[in-house]
Amino acid sequence: MQGRRGSPLTLYRAARVSELSGVHWIRRSDENNTEAQLIHRKKNDEIIHDHNNDGIDRRGFLKCMAWVGTGTLCVIQGGVLKSYALSRLPGMTAKEAMGEVSFVQISDSHMGFNKPANPDVAATLKVAVDKINALPTAPEFMLHTGDISHLSKPEEFDTVDQILKAAKPKNVFFVPGEHDVLNDDGKQYLERYGKGTKGSGWYSFDKKGVHFIGLVNVMNLKAGGLGTLGHGQLEWLEDDVKHLKSSTPIVVFAHIPLWSVYPEWGWGTDDSAQALAYLKKFGSVTVLNGHIHQTLQKVEGKVTFHTAASTAFPQPQPGKADSPGPMKVPADQLRSVLGITDVNYVQGQQALAVVDSTLA
């Protein structure tokens, strides 16, 4: 979980992780002093601990994770994990900055929502598109992890499509959220976004040797239950990855988290363990989800779980409110709790670099 940039919460978290990974904590007064940061980082950025012999410096990776949310890009190149402040990126070469596959995840645009938590979700989605267009190297494509619309209304989907047309990455890959399949069991969603998909909209595709899998876990939800993938989709998944080499990097994207974030609020998927079992053989699995309207990450063995912020409104941290509804923040802070996620992968390396940035 990330505190807002510059808030005391961010300082506390960074300090805690640094205690665990034995890394020095950079003073907040050095935030704008990229020279000081560079000197510090040069001393601390290279892989020195490779206990699992898989090329991943987990302590280094954890250190990078501590900076996620404060605008730091972590890239793995040539076996070395390097971190760069986003402010330094314009000075980097495209190859340095990009890695080999570069894409952006956005989520939970909730077009049609108009309550106090954000009376203008179209405006904040446009800010997200501007943010994407301002990245030093244009990502090749985008993933939208669902809740595209708020009430599954045709005009809501139309508005999102219209706004996304202004983004430099022209290809957008969608998976539905529960707000996208209301009233008609997902029929409209499939008509709009279901081309080439199976069942309720699941599919896979490849980009430069990375295998992407879009899963649907918002259909046929059972009373008292969590998200669910269902038997048919799980069978398809098993078959889809069966013949892939274990060195193939995998990216799975689905709306509801595929790990148990907070079951009391429905933040989990009943049968995701089965899905993850089919992916156990792979050396690098990145799971990208939405639904909870905040960034959270967890590394478990070779699997990195990551949830994105919403472009519409934030929700409370697990258990910190009566219910997981839209969370109101002062208007001038709204953009700092909304965001996009930039992801880079360099061929030959295991972990993907996942960087969140806010709309502020």
Place this chain on the structure above:
Amino acid sequence: MSIAGLAAILMLGMAGLGIGQKSSIAVAQDKASTVEVKIDNFSFGPASLTVAVGTTVTWTNRDDIPHTVVSTDDPKTFKSKVLDTDEKFSYTFSKAGTYPYFCSIHPKMTGKVIVQ
């Protein structure tokens, strides 16, 4: 047993005492013919409701997020469309029984109506 049957037995029993039970039970029955359930903070209030056969239950969404009211049986006894803030859904229970239901968008939200 329906309330009308219960009322009949009570009245027969009370007739000798000359106590006017009839009107108060009749009034009670009128009041019971429509009952409200409030949806707020991702929960149904009251979560468990007991009503008489013939009662209409009206759910009103006071939350700032849409919800649905869907019975868990198959085929479904009742299923609302999506209710945005301040929208309502009503169902009249003509048969006795227990009717568990949930919000199909947020399935952790559950409730039940017991019809006697």
